[in-house]
Amino acid sequence: MVTFNLVPFWFPNSEVNGGIIMESRTFSIPNISCGHCVMSIKNELGEIEGVAQIEGVPETKEITVAWDAPATLEMLEAKLTEINYPAVG
Ligand SMILES: [Cu+2]
Secondary structure: OOEOOOOOOOOOOOEEOOOEEOEEEEEEOOOOOOHHHHHHHHHHHHOOOOEEEEEEEOOOOEEEEEEOOOOOHHHHHHHHHHOOOOOEO
16 A cells, blocks of 8 residues: 655646656655665666656655556556565555
């Protein structure tokens, strides 16, 4: 499960990429312990086609991702689980 976050601060009107409305979520990931974890997650999620932006905060153990097709929420969650950083609700 994930925490839904409608409007991240860096994404003020949910419209980027020439006006295409993208999806975004903030994932709460307890296994994050430091900036290297955030870096690893950014690298892994960034390889998924459609992922546009990833922001991570080690202190709060949160990763916020903006994406569009062909990426899906299910793909992001599956990847996080696969790399041992599962998101929790
Ligand atoms: Cu770490």
